[in-house]
Amino acid sequence: MEADKQLIERCLRHDREAQEELYGRYAARMYGICLRYAGNALEAQDILQEGFIRVFQRLNQFRRQGRFERWLRKIFINTAITLANRELKFLNKEPLDPAFLSDEDELSGLSRLCQQELLELIQRLPAGYRMVFNLYVIEGYSHREIGTMLKISTNTSKSQLAGAKRTLRAQLTKPGNGNGREQF
Amino acid sequence: MATEENNSDIPHNDWEQFRDFEAEPPPQVWQAIRARLGDGLPGLGWRFTPDHLAAWIRPRYRLYPALTALGLALIALFIWMSVWPAHQIRGTACVNQDALARGTAYLFRVHDRHVPFDSVLFYGKTELDSSGRFEFRNIPTGSYLLRIQVHPESPYYPAHHHAYYRDQLHWNRATLIRTDQLKDSYPVSVPEITEK
Numbered sequence: 001m002e003a004d005k006q007l008i009e010r011c012l013r014h015d016r017e018a019q020e021e022l023y024g025r026y027a028a029r030m031y032g033i034c035l036r037y038a039g040n041a042l043e044a045q046d047i048l049q050e051g052f053i054r055v056f057q058r059l060n061q062f063r064r065q066g067r068f069e070r071w072l073r074k075i076f077i078n079t080a081i082t083l084a085n086r087e088l089k090f091l092n093k094e095p096l097d098p099a100f101l102s103d104e105d106e107l108s109g110l111s112r113l114c115q116q117e118l119l120e121l122i123q124r125l126p127a128g129y130r131m132v133f134n135l136y137v138i139e140g141y142s143h144r145e146i147g148t149m150l151k152i153s154t155n156t157s158k159s160q161l162a163g164a165k166r167t168l169r170a171q172l173t174k175p176g177n178g179n180g181r182e183q184f
Numbered sequence: 185m186a187t188e189e190n191n192s193d194i195p196h197n198d199w200e201q202f203r204d205f206e207a208e209p210p211p212q213v214w215q216a217i218r219a220r221l222g223d224g225l226p227g228l229g230w231r232f233t234p235d236h237l238a239a240w241i242r243p244r245y246r247l248y249p250a251l252t253a254l255g256l257a258l259i260a261l262f263i264w265m266s267v268w269p270a271h272q273i274r275g276t277a278c279v280n281q282d283a284l285a286r287g288t289a290y291l292f293r294v295h296d297r298h299v300p301f302d303s304v305l306f307y308g309k310t311e312l313d314s315s316g317r318f319e320f321r322n323i324p325t326g327s328y329l330l331r332i333q334v335h336p337e338s339p340y341y342p343a344h345h346h347a348y349y350r351d352q353l354h355w356n357r358a359t360l361i362r363t364d365q366l367k368d369s370y371p372v373s374v375p376e377i378t379e380k
Contacts, residue, residue, distance in 0.1 A: 019221065023214055031213075032205040045213050052217050115205050138203050 004068045011059055023052060026069070030076050036134050037080035039123055051079040077139065080131075081149060087127035088150055096159040121171055129164035132157050270322040271363040275349075275370030276315065277332040279340045283316030284374060286338040291320050292329040294360060304329060304355075328361045332372045340374070347374040 007025070010018030031048050038044035054075055062071050081088070113121070122130055131150060135141045136157070141149070143157040150157070273291065277284040289312060293305040307328065310318050318332075330349040334341045348358030351373040361370060 031209040
């Protein structure tokens with residue numbers, strides 16, 4: 001398989017085959033990210049489309065010494081944030097969830113779910129919860145970094161995460177959800 | 185990606201697999217990307233294919249605001265150019281070659297010569313001066329009917345009651361005034377009403 005470096009060089013020359021190859025190489029992984037950040041498959045496809053357009057437009061900004069996939073992920077996450085901006089801009093006005101002060105919201109049991117079940121649960125979360133949950137729990141960003149990315153305060157980020165956890169827990173304990181995985 | 189806050193309640197190792205979760209996107213996504221990359225703005229080129237249409241419709245969050253604004257501006261400019269340019273309609277009213285001092289000039293906008301008179305749009309009115317002159321300013325582009333109404337106080341009333349440009353008693357026989365063929369003056373002669 002051709003190395004990313006050569007493929008990028010060809011893409012920079014607007015080689016259509018190279019662009020298609022690059023898409024084929026990363027589309028599935030990036031679509032996985034898009035599905036996590038989107039509320040449904042259609043939104044995820046919009047993010048994927050918009051993300052790849054940005055990738056091809058900004059490919060010359062990629063610094064060769066970095067990891068290409070990390071750069072791609074960053075672009076897709078930023079695209080998801082931009083496209084969800086309309087829903088996210090009201091987060092600062094939402095009242096803070098006092099649960100964010102507590103350390104008792106254990107969620108490790110979620111990992112027992114299969115990926116598809118987990119994805120469905122995350123997609124059911126409101127946009128703000130979903131965004132913060134993804135960025136903090138899955139991507140590993142700090143609340144301060146999330147605050148900068150989403151233009152919200154650190155406490156709002158913590159509050160959204162607490163809300164996300166509470167919602168996920170409620171969904172898991174609903175009868176019929178989680179196939180007996182209520183104890184987590 | 186530093187995590188300075190306590191993240192211990194969620195073991196990160198459990199999420200690593202999910203972080204690399206993969207799913208196969210539907211083929212139309214690439215088709216839409218290709219259309220957007222290949223031919224500039226989708227839907228605007230001469231090659232209008234379903235791919236272009238899909239690419240145009242799919243990004244629901246960005247409906248090309250700049251293009252939309254430009255399009256609206258062009259439409260507004262077209263409407264403004266076609267309707268707004270102001271014209272002037274001026275003229276004199278007379279009865280038997282004498283100036284009609286006491287009367288009112290009415291202007292009606294006509295969209296269709298064949299519509300009933302009821303649906304002709306009243307545009308404005310102005311009083312005649314002592315020399316029988318009248319003037320309408322800032323008239324939008326279009327076709328108009330001009331009517332002179334003699335005042336009851338006028339010595340010519342009621343023998344001379346009204347007239348449409350040029351000298352017709354009935355609107356249906358009046359001469360239309362069109363702003364694209366404007367004259368310097370529109371003289372209206374008010375005929376005498378003769379009983380049949």
